[in-house]
Amino acid sequence: MPFAENAVNIMTVHAAKGLEFPIVFVSDMVMPFKDRPSPIMIGDNPLMVGVKVPNPADNFAMTESAVLVMLRELQRQKERAERKRLLYVALTRARDHLS
Amino acid sequence: MSGTAPEDAGLSFDLGRSRIEWLFTALGVTGDAIAAGGLVLPSGGLRLSIVSDPLAIPAETGRVSPSLLVVPEECVGNVGTWSGPQYSPGPDRVKVVSVSELEKGPVHARDPVVSKYLPGVEGTKKGTIIHEVLRGRDASTVLKEYGEYSEEHVRQCEEIVARFWSSDLMKTVKRSYCELPFVVTVSGVRVTGSIDRLCELPDGSWVVIDYKSDPVSSAEYSLKAEEYALSLSVYCEAARQLIGAGVAGWLYFTETGEFFKGLTINWCKKRKAY
Structure with missing residues (x-):
């Protein structure tokens, strides 16, 4: 797809992959990361299923199982790693100035 | 950042x-x-x-803005309006009587052929309405747009569409495209238009379908095929250039719900051929 030369191109980081521009503005730097906890999680090994379970020690209140906590942490790390890769792509698109 | x-x-x-x-x-x-x-x-x-401090960021104050469009004086204050195309009634098609009918007694000199569908609607307008509904538009909306809405007309339009899609040919098509616009050069002349429908058949061959809404009987198909040979040939040539393969041309008569293989002109030999 051709890009206008004497104009500002607004695009996603994914769309900017492989491209280079004289000046690049990276927006949304302060947007907080949102972790969206899922009540049920399945690991890479499908036998590893994380769910909430009734806890007899706490009047059978639904409590996150250890597997769920672990899978959620793994998921969070994966998402963070992907965000880091995307940020790297965004910051390395600039030829002269990065703002 | x-x-x-x-x-x-x-x-x-x-x-x-x-x-x-x-x-x-x-x-x-x-x-x-x-x-x-x-x-x-x-x-x-x-x-x-x-x-x-954001205000300390050096910013260029100059800016480029598009030049304003100057409205001609005579147009100032005029509000744009839209009205549907105007149709003037064309000549009625009249029944052809045989000699034996003539011998039986007096006949009306100009007994008009009455269409089964949308009777009373002017021919060109009727054709446009039928083309619109066959391309997939809602019959009620189209009829209202052309000032011909009635429940009976809606029913008739829906019948035309249902009949078309339940035909043996349309039931078997693999792919179908409608109202394909084109610009094609035939015999040195640039021609523009749109193909009513282009379909791929199960055997991989392609056909152009041209809708005809004239009130015709099956006995008149050959005559009509002669009449529409030029336009159908242009559609077939445009389709051939689009898909890069030979295309057959068919006429679809909405009045009877029947297909008829049309005549096409061989542009190279400049003669008519099947």
């Missing part, structure tokens, strides 16, 4: 809550660097400028 400096400097990556916090951690930005207006990065000697 803009953002708020993290309150607790030196956060680990894992505890960073936003991209700007990651950046502060990665580049080792401290309160001193902010106060100094930036820092030189150890790797590569690049300078990172930090501005705390």
Whole structure:
């Protein structure tokens, strides 16, 4: 797809992959990361299923199982790693100035 | 890049809550660097400028704006309107009587042929309405648009569409495209138009279908095929250039719900051929 030369191109980081521009503005730097906890999680090994379970020690209140906590942490790390890769792509698109 | 400096400097990556916090951690930005207006990065000697006051950012005040469109004086204050195309009634098609009918007694000299569908609607307008519904538009909307709405007309239009789609040919098509616009050069003349429908058959061959809404009987198909040979040939040539293969041309008579293989002109030999 051709890009206008004497104009500002607004695009996603994914769309900017492989491209280079004289000046690049990276927006949304302060947007907080949102972790969206899922009540049920399945690991890479499908036998590893994380769910909430009734806890007899706490009047059978639904409590996150250890597997769920672990899978959620793994998921969070994966998402963070992907965000880091995307940020790297965004910051390395600039030829002269990065703002 | 803009953002708020993290309150607790030196956060680990894992505890960073936003991209700007990651950046502060990665580049080792401290309160001193902010106060100094930036820092030189150890790797590569690049300078990172930090501005705390947005108003201190040098900004170019000039701007380029599009030139205004000057409305001609005679058009000032006029509000645009839209009205549907105007149709003037064309000549009625009249019944052809045989000699034996003539011998039986007096006949009306101009007994008009009455269409089964949308009777009373002017021919060109009727054709447009039928083309619109066959391309998939809602019959009620189209009829209202052309000032011919009635429940009976809606029913008739829906019948035409249902009949077309339940035909043996349409039931078997693999792919079907309608109202394909084209510009094609035939015999040195640039011709523009749109193909009513282009279909791929199960055997991989393609056909152009041209809708005809004239009130015709099956006995008149050959005559009509002669009449429409030129236009159908142009559609077939346009379709051939679109798909890069030979295309057959068919006429679809909405009045009878029947297909008839049309005549096409061989542009190379400049003669009519099947």
